[in-house]
Amino acid sequence: xxxxxxxxxxxxxxxxxxxxxxxxxxxxxxxxxxxxxxxxxxxxxxxxxxxxxxxxxxxxxxxxxxxxxxxxxxxxxxxxxxxxxxxxxxxxxxxxxxxxxxxxxxxxxxxxxxxxxxxxxxxxxxxxxxxxxxxxxxxxxxxxxxxxxxxxxxxxxxxxxxxxxxxxxxxxxxxxxxxxxxxxxxxxxxxxxxxxxxxxxxxxxxxxxxxxxxxxxxxxxxxxxxxxxxxxxxxxxxxxxxxxxxxxxxxxxxxxxxxxxxxxxxxxxxxxxxxxxxxxxxxxxxxxxxxxxxxxxxxxxxxxxxxxxxxxxxxxxxxxxxxxxxxxxxxxxxxxxxxxxxxxxxxxxxxxxxxxxxxxxxxxxxxxxxxxxxxxxxxxxxxxxxxxxxxxxxxxxxxxxxxxxxxxxxxxxxxxxxxxxxxxxxxxxxxxxxxxxxxxxxxxxxxxxxxxxxxxxxxxxxxxxxxxxxxxxxxxxxxxxxxxxxxxxxxxxxxxxxxxxxxxxxxxxxx
Amino acid sequence: xxxxxxxxxxxxxxxxxxxxxxxxxxxxxxxxxxxxxxxxxxxxxxxxxxxxxxxxxxxxxxxxxxxxxxxxxxxxxxxxxxxxxxxxxxxxxxxxxxxxxxxxxxxxxxxxxxxxxxxxxxxxxxxxxxxxxxxxxxxxxxxxxxxxxxxxxxxxxxxxxxxxxxxxxxxxxxxxxxxxxxxxxxxxxxxxxxxxxxxxxxxxxxxxxxxxxxxxxxxxxxxxxxxxxxxxxxxxxxxxxxxxxxxxxxxxxxxxxxxxxxxxxxxxxxxxxxxxxxxxxxxxxxxxxxxxxxxxxxxxxxxxxxxxxxxxxxxxxxxxxxxxxxxxxxxxxxxxxxxxxxxxxxxxxxxxxxxxxxxxxxxxxxxxxxxxxxxxx
Numbered sequence: 001x002x003x004x005x006x007x008x009x010x011x012x013x014x015x016x017x018x019x020x021x022x023x024x025x026x027x028x029x030x031x032x033x034x035x036x037x038x039x040x041x042x043x044x045x046x047x048x049x050x051x052x053x054x055x056x057x058x059x060x061x062x063x064x065x066x067x068x069x070x071x072x073x074x075x076x077x078x079x080x081x082x083x084x085x086x087x088x089x090x091x092x093x094x095x096x097x098x099x100x101x102x103x104x105x106x107x108x109x110x111x112x113x114x115x116x117x118x119x120x121x122x123x124x125x126x127x128x129x130x131x132x133x134x135x136x137x138x139x140x141x142x143x144x145x146x147x148x149x150x151x152x153x154x155x156x157x158x159x160x161x162x163x164x165x166x167x168x169x170x171x172x173x174x175x176x177x178x179x180x181x182x183x184x185x186x187x188x189x190x191x192x193x194x195x196x197x198x199x200x201x202x203x204x205x206x207x208x209x210x211x212x213x214x215x216x217x218x219x220x221x222x223x224x225x226x227x228x229x230x231x232x233x234x235x236x237x238x239x240x241x242x243x244x245x246x247x248x249x250x251x252x253x254x255x256x257x258x259x260x261x262x263x264x265x266x267x268x269x270x271x272x273x274x275x276x277x278x279x280x281x282x283x284x285x286x287x288x289x290x291x292x293x294x295x296x297x298x299x300x301x302x303x304x305x306x307x308x309x310x311x312x313x314x315x316x317x318x319x320x321x322x323x324x325x326x327x328x329x330x331x332x333x334x335x336x337x338x339x340x341x342x343x344x345x346x347x348x349x350x351x352x353x354x355x356x357x358x359x360x361x362x363x364x365x366x367x368x369x370x371x372x373x374x375x376x377x378x379x380x381x382x383x384x385x386x387x388x389x390x391x392x393x394x395x396x397x398x399x400x401x402x403x404x405x406x407x408x409x410x411x412x413x414x415x416x417x418x419x420x421x422x423x424x425x426x427x428x429x430x431x432x433x434x435x436x437x438x439x440x441x442x443x444x445x446x447x448x449x450x451x452x453x454x455x456x457x458x459x460x461x462x463x464x465x466x467x468x469x470x471x472x473x474x475x476x477x478x479x480x481x482x483x484x485x486x487x488x489x490x491x492x493x494x495x496x497x498x499x500x501x502x503x504x505x506x507x508x509x510x511x
Numbered sequence: 512x513x514x515x516x517x518x519x520x521x522x523x524x525x526x527x528x529x530x531x532x533x534x535x536x537x538x539x540x541x542x543x544x545x546x547x548x549x550x551x552x553x554x555x556x557x558x559x560x561x562x563x564x565x566x567x568x569x570x571x572x573x574x575x576x577x578x579x580x581x582x583x584x585x586x587x588x589x590x591x592x593x594x595x596x597x598x599x600x601x602x603x604x605x606x607x608x609x610x611x612x613x614x615x616x617x618x619x620x621x622x623x624x625x626x627x628x629x630x631x632x633x634x635x636x637x638x639x640x641x642x643x644x645x646x647x648x649x650x651x652x653x654x655x656x657x658x659x660x661x662x663x664x665x666x667x668x669x670x671x672x673x674x675x676x677x678x679x680x681x682x683x684x685x686x687x688x689x690x691x692x693x694x695x696x697x698x699x700x701x702x703x704x705x706x707x708x709x710x711x712x713x714x715x716x717x718x719x720x721x722x723x724x725x726x727x728x729x730x731x732x733x734x735x736x737x738x739x740x741x742x743x744x745x746x747x748x749x750x751x752x753x754x755x756x757x758x759x760x761x762x763x764x765x766x767x768x769x770x771x772x773x774x775x776x777x778x779x780x781x782x783x784x785x786x787x788x789x790x791x792x793x794x795x796x797x798x799x800x801x802x803x804x805x806x807x808x809x810x811x812x813x814x815x816x817x818x819x820x821x822x823x824x825x826x827x828x829x830x831x832x833x834x835x836x837x838x839x840x841x842x843x844x845x846x847x848x849x850x851x852x853x854x855x856x857x858x859x860x861x862x863x864x865x866x867x868x869x870x871x872x873x874x875x876x877x878x879x880x881x882x883x884x885x886x887x888x
Contacts, residue, residue, distance in 0.1 A: 102582075487611065
């Protein structure tokens with residue numbers, strides 16, 4: 001194993017980021033809107049009120065437009081680990097492939113089979129069967145999210161496996177440790193939460209626009225009630241699950257948490273920076289201030305990370321240089337151990353070639369001992385463990401700030417639709433419209449925190465991105481990157497144009 | 512239950528599942544086949560819409576099968592997933608691109624303000640049906656003709672040619688299967704239309720199309736079968752895993768495993784019977800006969816290349832790097848865990864069949880396609 005050239009790694013990462021960010025423009029709406037239309041259809045079936053059927057079908061049409069491009073952009077995600085991260089796919093495929101396959105068996109077929117009933121079955125199957133199908137599409141898409149996030153969670157916190165030097169790969173030792181890993185569960189809850197919030201923002205935003213334009217006002221108001229009540233519930237759930245995600249990051253990815261907060265020097269009773277600007281000249285180990293103009297919430301970071309306001313939160317300086325007082329090992333020492341693991345693997349292979357059983361056993365023992373540091377052996381310098389700080393820091397703060405705004409918005413909108421006449425509050429309606437893109441920005445920012453924040457690791461502590469990619473001339477990846485960029489952009493434009501046109505046609509116009 | 516099976520037994524079990532999925536996938540590719548027939552089988556825009564809507568209710572099943580195929584290979588045979596997808600980069604990306612453009616086309620084709628126009632989306636469907644099918648056929652054909660890879664001592668893949676998979680397009684023998692598949696999926700599509708669309712003019716054109724396409728299909732299919740049975744095959748020693756070439760190995764496998772040969776022959780006969788019934792006896796019910804026939808034929812071929820110590824992904828640059836079910840599979844633990852998950856497959860197939868039946872009881876008619884109260888593609 002050797003580090004590949006930077007150009008190849010950067011383009012491979014860029015392509016994965018591009019395709020994943022594009023895919024995640026569509027996934028959240030699928031996750032959220034599927035439940036919202038299921039709720040709407042349930043009201044229709046319970047009350048028999050045709051208006052609710054019209055409302056349901058309007059949102060279903062928008063759901064279908066979004067779903068198609070979600071499926072289109074999702075296909076590559078299933079294969080891209082192989083095409084662009086072939087070494088990774090071998091090194092951990094024995095663990096990582098399983099959740100993807102289970103996702104296919106349990107979730108995708110449920111989604112696609114009942115999707116056909118949901119759209120074409122209105123006059124073909126009974127009301128009850130149709131309603132069940134709509135719910136199964138929602139369940140299927142959320143199940144699918146669970147399994148893919150199990151896979152992602154495993155990369156962030158690899159558990160339930162053993163390294164096998166004969167095959168040079170990690171092998172699964174416990175399926176349930178992988179599937180129920182706390183990181184995976186936290187990621188799942190937080191991600192579907194973001195999907196639900198986007199679904200709700202989408203519904204209240206578009207309904208608000210219709211009210212502003214004076215079109216289908218009754219239907220739009222009804223939609224708003226469903227959207228805002230669902231939204232308030234799920235935005236609080238999103239905040240709670242976000243807290244759990246931060247706690248998991250503190251336990252398993254301390255460098256990510258430190259970068260999220262721009263924390264260089266670790267401290268006890270650490271606060272959270274609510275607002276602030278990073279000092280661009282700041283380097284690891286120097287005494288310059290890290291953040292300018294910050295407003296801090298005292299004790300909050302210690303509490304968030306360790307559920308204890310007195311806890312010590314390690315900063316990037318501590319993680320890179322080590323901190324004896326708090327028993328934190330520096331990156332240089334971990335790199336040494338990693339190199340021992342790599343050499344032990346080579347000794348094992350050499351001994352195996354000449355069938356020297358004793359040497360094999362010795363090498364194996366050494367390897368097992370130092371395997372947790374394996375990935376560090378490939379790093380070039382201790383500061384390599386530091387993720388891009390500015391991108392992580394600002395993405396995190398944008399995400400959290402917007403999350404707080406969404407809770408406030410849902411509260412106001414719900415209050416005004418239930419206890420007052422929302423049609424008179426034009427500013428709130430416009431704010432609802434403009435909050436739709438904010439939902440997407442928050443969701444994408446969340447993924448930037450999760451994925452940029454864990455650099456340089458493809459698999460935390462085990463495999464840096466530099467050895468995970470496919471051996472291929474970087475020119476190939478450049479070409480495919482631009483092909484994806486152009487194709488997905490064209491499809492996105494088509495999707496938005498179609499969506500806007502359907503919204504203009506209105507709720508009653510379509511049916 | 513699965514824990515007690517040997518590693519070899521689990522590898523065989525998983526190869527059977529992969530073969531079954533492969534068979535189901537080729538069958539469901541009638542959607543691709545149908546996409547190449549939209550103009551040919553319709554005389555008006557409305558008739559074309561009937562064809563598109565008929566396929567549109569099933570396209571996601573095909574797409575999902577492709578995705579599951581990727582996931583199942585990753586989980587059960589990770590070395591193949593890493594080696595082939597990473598190595599034959601452009602061949603697989605070409606296939607994926609053709610499916611990406613398919614996924615939006617049904618929903619967007621007839622929508623207002625669709626940016627690219629209906630014609631473009633129909634072209635997307637045609638590209639997916641033609642280029643996509645042929646590239647997939649070529650990719651599957653490399654199971655027999657081999658690929659240019661070497662695995663290093665970490666089992667990481669190195670491809671020995673810069674064309675990264677496109678070199679498979681330069682091997683004429685790969686086109687035998689690719690073109691045979693192209694015509695086969697059109698034939699199956701024809702039988703699906705006969706069954707699903709209640710409209711006489713389309714049915715008449717469809718029967719004529721099947722008649723022509725079976726004539727085009729047979730020489731390529733027989734050529735492929737002849738090539739595979741007579742060519743040297745790669746095999747490995749079950750103990751040492753050493754790879755060697757054996758004359759007419761695939762033929763020998765059929766002779767050694769007569770049930771596989773039987774499965775293959777029954778499959779081919781079922782396809783031919785379905786064609787005969789559709790064309791000469793003017794029946795509309797043959798989608799299931801041709802479907803089962805296709806699944807059996809493809810399964811038998813894939814089992815032939817995976818079982819009997821056969822190499823299923825030969826390396827043309829370093830024979831010892833070649834992949835077999837013995838050296839490319841997941842660990843005993845993973846295969847066991849996945850085997851439990853596989854118990855869901857019959858359940859999934861059952862609900863697909865149930866929904867298919869419930870939705871297809873009512874055939875597609877002109878009235879439905881023009882009704883304002885229906886969702887259309």
